[in-house]
Amino acid sequence: MKDLGKLATRDAYGQALADLATQYDFVVLDADLSKSTKTATFRKVCPERFVNCGIAEGNMMGVAAGIASTGRPAFASTFAMFAAGRAYDSVRNGIGYPHLNVKIAATHTGISVGEDGATHQCIEDIALMRAIPGMVVCCPADGPSTAAAVRCALEHDGPVYLRLGRLAVPTLYEDLSGFAFGKGILLREGSDAVIVAVGLMTARALAAAESLAEKGIQVAVIDMHTVKPLDEALLLEWAEKTGAVVTAEEHTILGGLGSAVAECLGEHRPTVLQRVGVRDLFGSSGKAEEVLTAYGLTAQAIEEAVCTAIARKSLR
Amino acid sequence: MRETEALKQIARGLRRDIVEMIYRAGSGHPGGSLSIADLITALYFDEMNQSSDRVGDPARDRFVLSKGHTAPALYAALAKAGYFDREELWKLRQVGAMLQGHPDRKGTPGVDASTGSLGLGISAACGMAKAAKLYGDAYRVYAILGDGELEEGQVWEAFLFAAHYKLDNLCVIIDANGLQIDGPVCEVMNVEPIEEKLRAFGFATAVIDGHDFPAIFSAFDKARETKGAPFAVIAKTVKGKGVSFMENNAAWHGSAPNAEQFEQAMKELEEEDA
Structure with missing residues (x-):
């Protein structure tokens, strides 16, 4: 395996949002974790389209649905435990059922969250999100594929769950021109x-x-x-x-x-x-x-x- | 138009449709549908900047029925306003029907938010209002919540959000009929004092009789004039309003009338015309 360095998918996510801010019109929401989910990287370049919802994930998903219902895609980010777990009803009934254009970008997935322990290590989110009709569930392997997935999410009309991680992981890809949801x-x-x-x-x-x-x-x-x-x-x-x-x-x-x-x-x-x-x-x-x-x-x-x-x- | 008599007439028609819809469906929520019939009449036939030929118009006002179980009231209003064929009302809750048990944004023209899980609609309404602020749109957002619904914690998350972002384009209407499924709200889980709570959360408020059209409009006027804060109309209503045996009776929260009860309800709602 060629050494292409390491990058956490959450870092790639924040950077991708910032990079795409001028090309696409979308809103980014967070629930007081913008420094950890890396939506802060977007906020820095585009504060006027960043909405901090405070520590209220259920409401954030509903607000994202309301924004998306007006025709603007919305990215809603928090830790997976709160995005897929705590806010499940808002995601299922508020975003999934009306098939709204909300991209749930959940970071801190899996046990590689590390020290924070079981309460913060969401290992059920794929199961929960996969069960929602019409929800795309994407878990990119590295930084470049995360950037590609963010772009795909913007091009996709409908709800998407992006599963991102905290830990820096090896970069696998140099060229991702053919990246598409549903194509392994x-x-x-x-x-x-x-x-x-x-x-x-x-x-x-x-x-x-x-x-x-x-x-x-x-x-x-x-x-x-x-x-x-x-x-x-x-x-x-x-x-x-x-x-x-x-x-x-x-x-x-x-x-x-x-x-x-x-x-x-x-x-x-x-x-x-x-x-x-x-x-x-x-x-x-x-x-x-x-x-x-x-x-x-x-x-x-x-x-x-x-x-x-x-x-x-x-x-x- | 603000002609009380004409609006009363419309509201009476909506009430008849609500009762008939639920009777034909054999299930549904008459109590809370009847309690908001006047409020929804005021919204759809005067207050809101919307019409059936502007479905999807980004500039239209939005309505969110956060207490989604009272969809029959919304459906009756939408049919009356021409959003869809009145015949749809009689297929409520049937397999393949357009009108689902709870509002479905995807399938029903005029429905701005899919609701039914209590506490969720108000968040969507906040999102719509925030989007208007972000993009400089002039539309307003109206949301009706139940008083029992205020027991859902997410409602208060949304209220914090509305006040924090100074959503003065948001008008929240609390249908304070005092009853929920298991009995009086004050006995099941007291939410009073509602007005003080909302004021403490940063709302401007008005407490009105939710069946009194001039009072409803004066509250809506106040809401539109309020700048820098969201507005809450606490509408004191009677659950089951208009049908004597349904009034103030929690048992009519979620049950359909039988044939005899249906006849009596329709008779009462007709007699009011006289």
């Missing part, structure tokens, strides 16, 4: 298994694939940045080519990417599947990397899951 990116080919990953697990999936290659195991890797709508064609193509699928997400395995993949495979092409993710547990405090390790969200865990999947293939 094949990062690597391989015939023994395919790893389908989202968010910061994508870089780990690539590391796992490199390590496996050294052992003579060839693994394909897909960056499935959009969990909904899922790129079923790409998934099924590689499920067929490899016969073994491993999902990797920084989210509970209940209702997230692993579930989405299982649903698709179950209906269209039953295939051996191993899911790497948080296994029905709450998170806990610790340094981000240590917490990720404690919960098995590592390249090594993905590697082991691939080996298990490949072994299970021969049992069928």
